[in-house]
Amino acid sequence: MLANFSNVGLVTVLLFTAALFSIGLYGAMTRKAAVSVLMSLEIMILAISLNMIALAQFIPGAQMHGWHFALFLMVIGAAEVAIGLSLIVAIYRRVKTSNVEKLQVLRDEE
Amino acid sequence: MLSMIAFGVLALIILTAAIKCVSSRNVIHGAYWLLLCAVGTAGMTWFLGAEYLAIAQLLIYAGAVGILTIFTVMVTHRSLAQASREVKLSWSVLVLALGFFGLIAYGVIATPQLAQFTTAAEPIPFAEFGMTLFNLDGYTFALEAAALVLLVAIIAAVWWTKSDKAIKDVERSTSIGDAGDSPQAKQNETEASADEKDEDDAEEGDHAS
Numbered sequence: 001m002l003a004n005f006s007n008v009g010l011v012t013v014l015l016f017t018a019a020l021f022s023i024g025l026y027g028a029m030t031r032k033a034a035v036s037v038l039m040s041l042e043i044m045i046l047a048i049s050l051n052m053i054a055l056a057q058f059i060p061g062a063q064m065h066g067w068h069f070a071l072f073l074m075v076i077g078a079a080e081v082a083i084g085l086s087l088i089v090a091i092y093r094r095v096k097t098s099n100v101e102k103l104q105v106l107r108d109e110e
Numbered sequence: 111m112l113s114m115i116a117f118g119v120l121a122l123i124i125l126t127a128a129i130k131c132v133s134s135r136n137v138i139h140g141a142y143w144l145l146l147c148a149v150g151t152a153g154m155t156w157f158l159g160a161e162y163l164a165i166a167q168l169l170i171y172a173g174a175v176g177i178l179t180i181f182t183v184m185v186t187h188r189s190l191a192q193a194s195r196e197v198k199l200s201w202s203v204l205v206l207a208l209g210f211f212g213l214i215a216y217g218v219i220a221t222p223q224l225a226q227f228t229t230a231a232e233p234i235p236f237a238e239f240g241m242t243l244f245n246l247d248g249y250t251f252a253l254e255a256a257a258l259v260l261l262v263a264i265i266a267a268v269w270w271t272k273s274d275k276a277i278k279d280v281e282r283s284t285s286i287g288d289a290g291d292s293p294q295a296k297q298n299e300t301e302a303s304a305d306e307k308d309e310d311d312a313e314e315g316d317h318a319s
Contacts, residue, residue, distance in 0.1 A: 007230075011224055014214075018215055020124065022208065022210050025206075027128075030200045036140055042175060059227055063233075064239065070163050083270075086267035089186060
C-alpha cells in the first residue's frame with residue numbers, strides 16, 4: 001500500500017482529532033445560521049468517530065469494539081442530522097428565519 | 111516517514127476544510143467545505159486500516175449528510191444576501207476552544223501509557239466484524255436499537271417537514287402560531303382562507319423590521 005498510517009502513533013492522531021473537535025466547538029458557538037451550527041456539530045462528530053477508529057486500531061485487542069462504536073456513532077450522527085435539518089426547516093417555515101439569535105421565543109405570543 | 115508525510119498532508123487538508131467551513135461567509139460554501147472535510151476524514155479512516163468504515167463514512171457523511179445539508183441551505187436561504195452573513199472573530203469563544211484543545215492535548219501528552227501505542231494492529235477480516243455484529247453474544251441488540259433510532263429519526267423528519275398545508279390545518283385546528291409572511295408563503299396559501307391573509311398583512315411589519 002502506498003501510504004499506511006499504521007506507524008503514525010496514537011498520540012498524533014489524538015492531537016489531530018482534538019484540534020478538529022475544537023474547530024467544530026468554535027463554529028458551534030459562534031455561527032448564527034442554524035445550518036452552520038449543525039455543520040459545526042457534524043465536524044465534531046467526524047472528529048469523535050476518527051478518534052474511535054484511531055483508538056481501535058492502535059490499542060491491542062480493542063479493534064472490534066472500536067469499530068462497532070464508530071459504526072453506531074455514524075448511525076447517531078445520521079439520525080441527529082436528519083432531525084436537526086428537518087427541525088430547521090420546520091422552524092424556518094414558522095418564523096421565516098434561521099438565525100439562532102433571533103429564536104428567543106419560548107412560546108407562541110397570541 | 112512516508113506515512114508521516116501523508117498523514118500530515120491529509121490532516122492539513124481536513125483542518126483547512128474545517129476552518130473554512132466554520133469561517134466562510136456564505137453558508138453554502140461552508141456546506142461544500144464540510145463535504146471536503148468528510149471526504150478527508152473518510153480517507154484518514156481508510157489509511158488507518160478500517161476500510162469498511164471508510165466506505166460507510168463516505169456514503170453517509172459525504173453522500174447523504176452533505177447533500178441533505180446543501181438542500182436544507184437551499185430551502186432555508188432564498189437569496190445570496192440571506193445565505194452570506196458577516197463572520198466576526200469571537201475572541202472569548204476562540205480562547206474557550208483553544209483552552210479545550212490545550213486541555214485535551216495536555217491530557218494526551220501527559221499520559222505516558224498512550225505513547226506506547228505506536229503501531230496499528232493488523233485489520234481484522236471484515237467477515238469477523240460482521241459475525242460479531244449479528245451474533246446474539248455480540249452487538250445484535252445494539253444494532254437493533256440503532257435501527258430503531260434511525261426509524262424514529264425518519265418518522266420525526268417526515269413529521270416536522272410536512273407540507274405547509276398540513277401545518278396550516280394543524281394550526282387552524284389548534285389555533286396557535288402565526289402564519290408565514292414571505293412572498294412564497296403567500297403563494298402557497300392562495301387557496302387558504304381569506305381571514306388568514308388579513309392576519310399575515312397585519313404581522314408583516316414586525317417581521318420586516
